[in-house]
Every structure is written in structure tokens, then in C-alpha cells.
Amino acid sequence: MRIQIQENVPLAPLTTFKIGGPALAYTEAHSAQDVSLAIEYAKEHQIPAFIFGGGSNVLFSDKGFPGIVIHLVANTITVEGNKLVAPSGAKLLDVVTTAEEHGLAGLEKLSGIPGFLGGAVRGNAGAFGVEISSCLVSVTAVDLKSGLVKVFHKEECQFSYRASFFKENKDWAILTAEFVFREQKSSDELAAIRKETVAKREAKHPQDAFCAGSFFMNPFVTKQELLDEFECETGHPSKDGKLPAGWLVNHVGLRGKKIGGAQMSPQHPNYLVNTGGATAEDVVMLASLVKTKVRDELGIRLQEEVQMVGF
DSSP: OOOOOEEEEEOGGGSSSOOOOEEEEEEEESSHHHHHHHHHHHHHHTOOEEEESSOSSEEEOTTOEEEEEEEEOOOOOEEETTEEEEETTSBHHHHHHHHHHTTEESSGGGTTOOSBHHHHHHTTOEETTEEGGGSEEEEEEEETTTOOEEEEEGGGGOOBTTBOHHHHOTTEEEEEEEEEOOEEOOHHHHHHHHHHHHHHHHHHSOTTSSEEEEOBOOOBOOOHHHHHHHHHHHSSOOBTTBOOHHHHHHHTTOTTOEETTEEEOSSOTTEEEEOSSOOHHHHHHHHHHHHHHHHHHHOOOOOBOSEEEOO
């Protein structure tokens, strides 16, 4: 079986940002074999390869990508007892609801996080005190340069706050993830938690906005006066010494700030939104302005959650 290669495929429609130029080459991958064939194509043509799923945590350059984009579209999720295995190309919400249907508890508070499983694992996605790595036991990944496929046990994945081995080592792309659940609840109870979680996210910001979700990671803060100010203003202490990036963006007066078609959301200041016609350059310039102002005024360095590709 051979994969179908397309040339000069627009990438913007494939991302939640709706931004980005064309891929030199593009293919859909339905299996690990398809990924291997695409990597062989990249080696034969001496071009780079990039794998992605839902496009929710990625910003493609206005110039696009000078290699082959491998779009993972496999979505079959299997459950056996308290074990769930899902491909990188499965929607994160589908993984959550499949676990819910089988009474497997642990991922329901990730409901509403946009995108696909691969990106969520790569960035150790989390919300409301839960991270995706909490139930994960192993990841199968492929080396984009050699085509080598390897199973990484949880400790080898090096998960930390919004980070993993795969985020730091971009040549490795996730193919599948395996979860084991130690707690069971009724499907109705899990569904209620899922719906409540989605409602909380929707109240903060419309989930159909053209954006990548939270743009900056919540930074560790050592300045006690800032920690005290946050607690006084919100009535809540900081979590593990971190402050919400959105609170810091608002603190320096950049809530709603706009450059071109890119805007720091007036509703949730850590959402960088494409209001229509935004370019990748608009996004990069606005993000740079935010980082500079937060650093200069507060002495805090913000770091993007979003993966920049093709720059």
C-alpha cells in the first residue's frame, strides 16, 4: 500500500488558529505503516517531516512548512478492562467520552480542551488540577529522522508542567498512548462532571474561537508581593507558586490588545485570538509584546505553550 502525497496544501484550515501557509508536501496517515512510508518519502526527498493531529496547539508560519506534513487521522480507541489505548489522531474529547462510557475515571476534567490526543500528551495538557499524564502508562512514538518506533514507559516520557520528552525532542512524534485507570465511577456521574467542566471553560471563553487555547504557560513566581496581590484580588492562593498567565497579561494592561488581526482576548487574556485575517507574523509580534512587557514590568519570563512550526 502506498500513501497519497499532495503538494502545496494550505495548512491554515487544518488548525484551530486558521493561520499558516502551505505545506510543500502533505499526506494523511491512518496507521504506523503510513507514518513510516511518509518518513521514507521525506528521507528520499531530503526534506523535513512534521506530524500533527488536531492542529490546536500549533502555529504554522505564513510561509508554510518546507517539508512533508503528516496528518494523523486514525481514531480507533480500544478499551479492555481498565486499560484504554488510543491513537495520536483521536480527538481528546473522544478519549474522554470513551473512558466515561466505560466508567473509567481520571480524564473527565480535561473535557473541552481542544485538539487531539497526540498534542495533549506532548504538552502534558491539564485543567482544573488534572494532567493527562496522571492516568498514562506508556507512549508509542516514532523517530522522524530514522523511522524507529519505540515504546516509552511513563517515567521515560519525562512529564512535567506542560512539558514532556516529546516537546523537548521534536524528532520524536507520538503514535499511540496507553492509559490505565485505577478509579471507576458511573457513566452518569462522569458525564455530569464532563458537562460541568465544559460549561466552566465556555464561561471563560467561547470554545469556537480561532485560537490555540491557552497561549502562555503559567509561570513560577518568586516575588511575594505579586503572589500576595493575586490572592488579595482573587481570593485564592497561587497554585504551587505559579500565577495564571492571563492574570499577568491583564496586570500589565494588555487584555484586549490587538496587532493586525491578532488579539489578546478581552474575556480570557491568555487566549491569543485570530479575530479574522490574522497572520502568523501578527501573532508572533503580539506574543513578543506581551512577553517583553511582562518581563520589563514584573520581572517574569512567559513561555509559549503553542508549538511554532516553519519559522
